[in-house]
Structures are given as C-alpha cells and as structure tokens.
Amino acid sequence: EPEVTQTPSHQVTQMGQEVILRCVPISNHLYFYWYRQILGQKVEFLVSFYNNEISEKSEIFDDQFSVERPDGSNFTLKIRSTKLEDSAMYFCASSDSGYQPQHFGDGTRLSIL
Amino acid sequence: DQQVKQNSPSLSVQEGRISILNCDYTNSMFDYFLWYKKYPAEGPTFLISISSIKDKNEDGRFTVFLNKSAKHLSLHIVPSQPGDSAVYFCAASGSGGSQGNLIFGKGTKLSVKP
Numbered sequence: 001e002p003e004v005t006q007t008p009s010h011q012v013t014q015m016g017q018e019v020i021l022r023c024v025p026i027s028n029h030l031y032f033y034w035y036r037q038i039l040g041q042k043v044e045f046l047v048s049f050y051n052n053e054i055s056e057k058s059e060i061f062d063d064q065f066s067v068e069r070p071d072g073s074n075f076t077l078k079i080r081s082t083k084l085e086d087s088a089m090y091f092c093a094s095s096d097s098g099y100q101p102q103h104f105g106d107g108t109r110l111s112i113l
Numbered sequence: 114d115q116q117v118k119q120n121s122p123s124l125s126v127q128e129g130r131i132s133i134l135n136c137d138y139t140n141s142m143f144d145y146f147l148w149y150k151k152y153p154a155e156g157p158t159f160l161i162s163i164s165s166i167k168d169k170n171e172d173g174r175f176t177v178f179l180n181k182s183a184k185h186l187s188l189h190i191v192p193s194q195p196g197d198s199a200v201y202f203c204a205a206s207g208s209g210g211s212q213g214n215l216i217f218g219k220g221t222k223l224s225v226k227p
Contacts, residue, residue: 033214042218101159102147104156
C-alpha cells in the first residue's frame, strides 16, 4: 500500500538554526499538509498546500515557516530560525481530491537545543 | 478552545468485547469526521470516516455513528482484539472534506486485554 514517507526521523538542531523537514507524499495525491504535535498535546494543523500554493494556514504558521514542493515528489517544511518551542513531532499528510482521508507519515521528531 | 473533545483519556476492554470510543464537537460547520489510530513512534493511521449527510458508516469490525443534533460521534470496534490497543483520535473538518485542515481531539488510549 502506498505511504507517505518523512525524513529524517529525528532532527536535533541548535536554537536559531534553520531546519528543513522532508516529505514524499503518496504519488497521485494532490493535497499536502503539515501538522505538529508538541509532547502531551493535540495534533495541530500548520498548513495545507494545493496546486503549488498555500491554500490554508494556521496562526502557528508564521513568517518563520515556509513550504515548498521543489519537484514532482518532495514536499518540504522549512523553519528559518528555530526556537525552543518548535520542538515537536512534525507530521506530513497527503490526500486525493474530494471526501478522501488524509494519510500521514510517521513524523519527524524535531528537538531544539 | 476545544472544538473536538474526547473526554475519556483511556479505555480498557476485554478481548472479544465491544469497544466504544466517544467524541464530541462544538462547531456546527464541521461536515466530515474521521477516526485515526496511532501506535507509538508512528503517524496516525486512517481508520474510517463519515460525512455529515450520513449517520452511520461501517467497515469490517469498525463502525462510526454520527449524531448531528447532539454533535456527537462514536467509534465501535467489534470484536476487539489485542492488536487494536493504540491511541484513537477523532478529527473533524469543516472545509468540504479532506481539502480542509483537520481539528483533532486529544485521543483515547484503548487497551484490549487478552
């Protein structure tokens, strides 16, 4: 069964450094998402992406965050200057059009020191 | 602001019995609801969904019921198996299905005892 893959599984970064989290969505999917889960808290929506542009973003997704689909397969989340509070599990998801479910990757654990 | 609430943090059930997981929501604009299962160190795995035009959807051992007037949905697992032990998340969307962002509950940890 096709799946969403995320790399790396764990990223440790110094505060203030830039970090790029990578995702390969399911190949025929059209909608792409990033979510995060801070330890002990809910899974929270960050951003959705369709037709090469952001379709929706949350309050969390400020100017420090950006997303890109640099080629036909990868979908990346960049955090320009990381803060301690950015430490979380980051999940990528993708979906087909219409009333189809979002499928999630296994996440990247981001630890900011 | 908890738009999606799962009030039971944990549930323990005997193998072979029914597991019932509950979820309440406050936003009447939600029109698509999903249940996900999550094992440690893995991402959420889609289980079953329901749109607001239905009140029941069934897939094998899993059935989701939606009561719009009560803003309540539930997931029934029959019969429960030890492999069903995981955290179950309820999620809702109000933007026309999967295109919209999902609002998640805090999850219910299900333990199925052999």
